[in-house]
Amino acid sequence: xxxxxEQEWKTLLQGEFDAPYFETLTQFVKEEYTRYTxxxxxxxxxxxxxxxxxxKVKVVILGxxxxxxxxxxxxxxxSVQDGTAVPxxxxxxxxxxxxDLGIPIPRSGxxxxxxxxxxMLLNAVLTVQASRSRSHAGKGWERFTAAVISRLNxxxxxxxxxxxxxxxxxxxxxxxxxxxxxxxxxxxSPLAGGRFFGCRHFSRANAFLKExxxxxxxxxxxxxxxxx
Numbered sequence: 001x002x003x004x005x006e007q008e009w010k011t012l013l014q015g016e017f018d019a020p021y022f023e024t025l026t027q028f029v030k031e032e033y034t035r036y037t038x039x040x041x042x043x044x045x046x047x048x049x050x051x052x053x054x055x056k057v058k059v060v061i062l063g064x065x066x067x068x069x070x071x072x073x074x075x076x077x078x079s080v081q082d083g084t085a086v087p088x089x090x091x092x093x094x095x096x097x098x099x100d101l102g103i104p105i106p107r108s109g110x111x112x113x114x115x116x117x118x119x120m121l122l123n124a125v126l127t128v129q130a131s132r133s134r135s136h137a138g139k140g141w142e143r144f145t146a147a148v149i150s151r152l153n154x155x156x157x158x159x160x161x162x163x164x165x166x167x168x169x170x171x172x173x174x175x176x177x178x179x180x181x182x183x184x185x186x187x188x189s190p191l192a193g194g195r196f197f198g199c200r201h202f203s204r205a206n207a208f209l210k211e212x213x214x215x216x217x218x219x220x221x222x223x224x225x226x227x228x
Contacts, residue, residue, distance in 0.1 A: 001026065005046040008054040016147045025140030029127055037130035039066045039073035045126050047075025051115035058118035059160045059205050059217060060152060062168040065125035068133055076121040078188075079111035092188040092196055097219055100202045104222040113221045122148065124167065146174065153177050158212040160205040164188055164196065181208045 001017045003010065016022055029045075032038050040047065063077030067087065072080045078090050086094070086109035094105045115121055124145050129135040149171055152159065158179045163169045165187030175182050183204060186195035206216040 003046070006050045006053050009046075009049040012054055012151050013144075013147065016144055021140050021143055025144070028139050029136070032127070032129065032136070037070075039068065039070075039128055039130060040075045044073075044075035048077065048115065048121050048123070051076065051112060052118065052120045054152075056118045057120045057152060057159055058209060058214060059162065060120040060122060060149070061162045062149075062164070062171060063121070063123040064165070064167055065123050065134060065136065066128045068128055068131050070130070073128070074110075075126070076111055076115055077123045079114075079121055080109040082108050082110040084109060088190045089188045092190065092194075096188070096197055096199065097202050099197065100200045101219060103220045106222045108221070111221065114217070114219070117217055119217060120152075124171075146171070149174050153180065155179075158208070158214065160208055162201050162205070165192070181205070 001023060003017045005013075010017075029038075033042055061077060066073035066075070067080060071084045072087065074081045078093060080087060080090065086107075090109045097103050098105050111119070111121055122145060125134070125136050125139075125141040126145070127136045127141070149161075153175050154177065156179060158181070160181045160183060161172075161175055163172055163182065163184045168187075169184050172182055172184065181204075183199070183201045185199035185201060186192040188196045202217075202219050209216050
């Protein structure tokens, strides 16, 4: 199947695109877009891949599924489109970032700058019905994104996997390559009762990258996100 996605990822994942399950998934998703309001916009389903080619991946942050409210989801886990109110989970991520590295809390929740700098913001499920969390769970996306994690696990270049919450942590068993660092924490949602705070994943990730001779992530989007 010919899928519109960044070329490095297309080459790496062509076997998935050609598999029968992916054709079934594609037909399901196309039908959903004709019947319901689906997020993100169809052209942004693979935005996480388009913004962060395989060769640039240094850190993987795994989310659940896209945001369910209008104007939020744009294909990057935890990120919202510029000009949209910052959701509670992302507010907590920014608070931890500030506590960990002293980085100012940005007004925008758009994380494209992170993706461009090597942070793969991957949701386990890439589409969702408006107002219905997990509505596209169990349709095939999980198999596809598991394959993505598996392919990244095979890479020799060290990288960091940040697994927040039980759903993400269930993928830890797939990351068997000793070269990589797996960091786990509670989900940043307020429902986790603040147990996410203090994980220091941002500084720990940068320390690991530096130890392995890889340039650290500039987590600061504050200086680039203002709009006049």
